[in-house]
Amino acid sequence: MASIYLVDDDSLVTESLGAALRLETPYAVRTFQSGADALAALSAAPPDVVISDFKMPGMDGLALLKAVRKAVPEAVLMLLTGYSDKDSAILAVNEVGIFAYVEKPWDLQDLLLKIKGGIERQELTRQLRDANRDLERQNRELRLAHDRLVTSERMAAVGRVASGIAHEIGNQLALVGYAEAIKAKARAGGNGEIAEFADVIVTAQKRLADMVGEIKDFARGQGGEAVEVRLEPADVTAVVDEALAILRYDREVGARELVRDVRRRPLARLHRGKFAQLVINLVRNAAQASPAKAKIEVILDEDERGVIFVVADHGSGMTPEVLARLGEPFFTTRGERGTGLGLGICRRIVDEHGGQLAVESAPGQGTRVTVTLPGLRS
């Protein structure tokens, strides 16, 4: 219910007008003998309407209404004035934003109309403000959705271009077979130097092939169309072991100590190829962040939440800034050796398996990536 403050140093006014307002309006009416008293009550019970006498000892009506305007911006302000104060009162109407001034002796019907009008206007102002707020919120949401759309379209375009380039490069990479043949021939013919040169080419080509593979994987998921992944029941350990067998030929992984720890042999619904890709990406990242001979742990387990697959290293770790940008396409700290696509691909693979991927990392201490998948047993 709306409330009215009536302020006048003349108790005759507060009593008679207060009684009339209580009788004629549905509003809660409070009367005060001074501006200071009214101000003191403001914060506990902010009024909707303040009707104040103009001439009062101490704080005059104008000073009071100014203070009320500050504390309760929406309040409807009215000034009660004697006839002789009319001119200064009219000035005040503009200065403080007073809704109406009422001459003494007041015409009750006129005063009631003014109060009603003021409260109606206040209600309208509030509705307008709420509508404005809604509009602003909708605007914000729209902008966000728009930004998201633009980003995803841009990523789709990047994906298309990247996959075109990757395809071209991939074709040229078939030439690695020649380099391997040269290497074998040179070695057989006792030409160690040429064999070494050929080996440099083979290594470089293989690295390029890995990058092309990552870009192709990335591009596949950027088209916007959801590709249905066929998941089949599998022995997770066997799939991990297949991936680790491939990784033995990886130079960086080969130079680290890979520790496999199978605590339980879980079963899960997997896409074997994709899951192997996940294992390879994570172990490679771990190896690339670790010094030679450092331990990299690959842990398999299962509990009531499902299958747990962990890759933990004791390498460089990540700063909070790097951690925050993980999985953002093309974000890499490895310069031209990195594509910045590996972890994004991992996230997508885990998503396609209905699982979760969590990364814990501390600079200088290492990184622990935990993948949880729904288990077949649970």
Ligand code: ADP
């Ligand atoms: P890339 O390996 O091509 O850089 P990724 O998406 O695989 O792309 O990784 C992105 C970045 O995340 C890396 O450049 C690196 O800074 C950081 N990172 C990923 N894995 C690890 C890890 N195990 N330890 C430390 N940093 C990591």
Ligand code: MG
């Ligand atoms: Mg990587």
